[in-house]
Amino acid sequence: MIRTVLFSVMLFLCMLTCSVFCKDPNPLMVATTTSVQTTGFMDYIAGAFRKKTGIVVKSVAVGTGEALKMGSRGDVDLVIVHSRPDEDKFIRSGCGRDRREIMYNYFMIAGPADDPAGIRSAKTPLEAFKKIADSKSIFISRADSSGTHHAELALWKKLNITPKGKWYIESGAGADKVLQIASEKKAYALCDESTFIVMAGKLALKPYMERHSALRNVYSVILVNPAKFPKVHASEARKFWEFITGKESQKLIGDFKCPKGIRLFIPINEK
Amino acid sequence: MSAPLLQAVDLRWSSKGSFVLEIPSFGVMQGEVLVILGASGSGKSTLLRFLGLLDKPDSGRIIWKGRHVKTVNDCLNVRRKMALVQQKPCLFDMTVDENIAYGPAIRKMGRDAVAMKVREAMKLLHIEHLAGRGVVALSGGEAHRVSLARALITEPELLLIDEPFLSLDYSLKVHLRQELKRILRESCTTALYITHERNDALFMADKVAVMVGGKIVQSGTPAEVFNRPSSLEVAKSVGFETVCEGAVEKSREGLLDIRVGSSVIQAVSTEISTGDVFITIRPEEVTLVRGELNDIISARNCVVGKVTSVEPQAAVYRVSVDAGFPLTAYITRQSQAEMNLKAGDIVTSTFKAHSVHVIGR
């Protein structure tokens, strides 16, 4: 009696093990940013691609810096990132090729409702940042080499300010976490609007500097160069690249809405 | 002349300390009960482990029925012809039945056959009433019986018994020992019995081997070993409590005059006639009489001395006397009641020349 029970348990576990270890041989690996992942966009677009071609796309969400590093090791097949200077460096190094912009949205500054730094009256992001630095209001930085982080650093650089001190917190965290920290600490943070929209209901933060032209945030897709990294799944990667840069995807991007009904990304072709 | 059932040849083992076990040759004959007698730390349990193929010595061979036991398979086959009973019953965490059934079960015997054998074994040891019980709440005696049943059920050709019944009270121990002897005799089982108690050796043994400091110093029938120990250590092991140095002064036809301390005593020896010796006397063979009496009984040594201590024991009183040399005597309770000896009293100790055992120095 106990023997049959043990035997059937072992058999069941063997089947489970097989199902775990024998799976799709060649999934596509995409490294992308937290903002693209958290919003559910990657699942959405990968799902559409799978329905069309049957190819499974797996995405890991890390910061732009980390994503490009993974690309330069050949650990992934494509990257979807949003930091122009870093992307150019990536292409120049020969690790990536065929950069194509696919969509954009805007950065914005999230901050406490009582606005201690008074940035509501600022006209430009630079002015807002200066007010935050002058008032030493708490600011949470991504500090993780992400596209958002680089955009933030670019602003400080233009102001010739090196942010330092108790008010400037370098969290090293992803977009969603940074907003959470900012919400808890009643602080300011630079973030992409899609993450903010998705999380808005749970944050004690208000949006500032929305859709300012100086804060345009462009997302591009880059192929990891198969010539340099033979382990890359080149043909599947190219298929996905063609899909995501094609007209069909532009429509999909335009149709992508968060549960509240707000569009999170704007297709690049749209003016 | 039959070959030994189990033999150890050139056995040698040293512990991480300084203890060394050295057995050039040792054997157990079929059908005999061989008792290895030795004090704690003499190495007898270690020897048993080597003989039972439960441990490997540093060097040496174990020979079973004339064949050297070499490979692991050989070991297992021979081990299955033996069975071990340890000091503690060492019962496994299962029911009494399962414990007893362990031996047959690991020999892959069929379930019904095993059940029948278990019943027989329980009947043999009078523990049928323990069927189905767990082992946690068994009494000491019951646990030892289960341990015996567990060993005997395998019908071993050689039973290895290591100081069993040690923790039991005296009457229970005597009772179980009697039962064990009867079972061994009836089933003609060869047994190797380890003990430090002389009574066990006297009662159980067909042959006794005395072990001291990792070596077998004498082996023979109980009569030989107990009456004619070949060395001082053996003498001490077999109950000679008076042990003294002496020198032979005169010797004629086996009768020796030996100077011991300030006295001269007579002893009988066929092997020794001269030189320095040890004399050993069993305390039971010494009679004590109050006061100073000389040569009142012929053919007996008489020495006068002073009582140094009187110790009550189970059945006798142990009296230590300074008679020019330290002498120990046992007197009965009756005698002590009559004489009322105490330290400081003058007594005359008498013992036959035959009672003095002489060992060469």
Add this chain to the structure above:
Amino acid sequence: MDILFNGFKEALALLAGLDPYIISVTALSLKVSLIAVVIALLIGIPAGVLLSLSEFPGRNLVVAVVNTGMSLPPVLAGLVVYLFLCRSGPLGSLNLLYSPAAIVIAQVIIATPVVAGLTMASLKSLDPSLRLQALGLGASWYQCAMLLLREGRFSNLAAVMAAFGAVISEVGAVMIVGGDIKGDTRVLTTALVLETRMGNYERALAMGLILLLISFAINAVLTYLQHRGRKI
């Protein structure tokens, strides 16, 4: 306080409603954890037996390694597995990274030393005369090992519980080698972290409750087995 209470309420509602996302995440958690524990037992128990019952050159070194492995930070195991399985690593061509298989591998590495170490400790704490007694009744080395495992079953089942606990509650290593990919490598613990980060506290609590229930159920079964058959 409100959050906790409301969260708890919503969690129960989510569970009762059998949300498919939660079900798939739970199923994956159970699948990888059970497989990992079984593999860890298959490797760890014989290893523990060998280490406690036999002598071989280098045994002390292996024991030290096992004992170190018991307190190994799980994230370190995750990192090492990642470095082996990523495309630029030695086993990159197996394409196992960011898959449930990678999670299983990392969990096996975490759990096996725990099983081996605790089995070894349990056997070593048994009365040495038990081993002699089994051998002295004619047991082969294997039969003797089986008996000793049975004699120490209380501690051995505790080892199984410890291994399962370590594996089902692991977050860091699972995140590193699994990537927390929805529908693929998202397990209860990583999903819990994600939901917390996104502020969905009720869903996070629901995950936590399930983890608790699973641990409780498994431990209840094991405890039952532990105490079974102890007749007086």
